[in-house]
Amino acid sequence: MRGYCGQNNEEKSYHTSCLKCLVNFKTAAFLHRISQSVTPQVSPRTFLAVIFVSVQLFSILSAILALLEERVLRRLLPSQPNAHIYLPHLKEHEDSLKPIVHLGKRRTGVSLVLGVPTVHRQKQSYLVNTLQSLLYDLSTAERKDIVIVVFVAEVTIYFVQTNLPDAVSSGVIEVISPSPHYYPDLSNLKETFGDPKERVRWRTKQNLDYSFLMLYAQSKGTYYVQLEDDIVAKQGFFESMKTYIEQVLSEEWLFMEFSQLGFIGKLFRTSDLPMIVEFFLMFHKDKPIDWLLDHILWVKVCNPEKDLKHCNNEKAQLKRTYKPSLFQHVGLHSSLTGKIQNLKDKDFGNQVLFKGHYNPPAELSSSLEKYQSHTLERAYNGEDFFWGLTPKRGDYILITFTTPQAVKGYFFRSGNIETNGDRFYNTTVEVLPNNVSDQKNHSSFKNGVAEGEVDGALGEIAAMRLLVHSDSDVWVLLSEVNHIHIIYK
Secondary structure, X not given: OXXXXXXXXXXXXXXXXXXXXHHHHHHHXXXXXXXXXXXOOOOHHHHHHHHHHHHHHHHHHXXXXXXXXXXXXXXXXXXXXOHHHXXXXXXXXXXXXXXXXXXXXXXXXXXXXXXXXXXXXXXXXXXXXXXXXXXXXXXXHHHOOEEEEEEEOOOOHHHHHXXXXXXXXXXXXXXXXXXXXXXXXXXXXXXXXXXXXXXXXXXXXXXHHHHHHHHHHOOOEEEEEEOOOOEEEOOOHHHHHHHHHHHHOOOOOOXXXXXXXXXXXXXXXXXXXXXXXXXXXXXXXXXXXXXXXXXXXXXXXXXXXXXXXXXXXXHHOOEEEOOOOOEEEOOOEOXXXXXXXXXXXXXXXXXXXXXXXXXXXXEEEEOOOEEOOEOHHHHHOOOOOEEEOOOOOOOEEEEEXXXXXXXXXXXXXXXXXXXXXXXXXXXXXXXXXXXXXXXXXXXXXXXXXXXXXXXXXXXXXXXXXXXXXXXXXXXXXXXXXXXXOOEOO
């Protein structure tokens, strides 16, 4: 069936559409058979009676459809704890737990789901740098096995559409926002633990934000990692996390810690999220979320008849801590107005600022002025990164192979985890086949990276050039140079 039955309404599941199609199709067929069975000899009164009965049957079938539709949606939507008990205002709006903004590819079945809640900060926003850090060195395979869910806590569709279009379209990142009916009245909260009213409101809303994000993420993958919008990730974090999970998979644990700061880097099984969210919602007005997580451990394993030391030992059995930390807090200005938080994870260590590869011998030249000892030669040889002063139109980096090479592919990365803005912008990669006088445009830098495969029909490559096509406002840093799958003669 095409037309109505073949349409895929994004607001309703495919399964629900099929149910509606089936009922409508069978109803239409039923009415058609009735009309065919009515002969001209039937009196108008009898004919009207038949039509009346048919309408009643159609109403009954419609009611059955509504019931089936509700059941199907309940099965397809993520499991939701008793949110209406702890947030009774939700009963007034049936879609209050459904995101009103949902950008991305709706990816499911991945290993890791990263949750990144973000709110407006008056001083500085760190979100873009956080996302770039998470995406920095993910391999193609890793990008297919992860989804980053950005939770925009303020309902600002304009912000989502104008600031994150490229990241969302890749499918690795999804962006959601809550229904405006999700939040209860936060103006009359009880002040506790000496916190002023504004801080109580801030931490209560944070509990609700995290809970909403966890509810959404639970059906998307195997594990969920809670992050914040002002962090940087260590290179290789994805592989490190997966390896560690495999090592402790058979053990009993509630969560893993990949950072020592607050709630950053906490990893949960998505199957445990309904219980965890229900606990958070139950006490969302009472304590900060990291305290509530500790209370879950207490409820699970602490014996009131034992001392504090015994309790702490038992709680330690339900969490696993990975060192060194994989996520570092970098934000100075909190989302709580006026709060300065210069928090650093001492177990994070130093970041790797370049990635070295063995490249074939070549003569290197550049019109860019180097900064200090960060030379092009050291970057090409995998010993350091190249750092050049502000590029101008026409500036270049030229790599002339000592012996022409059968280059199968290449990878250039500009910027690094600490200086991510110092990238190549409006810059192309050109290749010069051997015995050919003209360079051939091959690719351009996008988000600081240029990569591609070289057509074997071009033959051996004599040289490669990075060419800048417009003036830049910032310096440029080349942190990785890799000529892939070189076939040596």
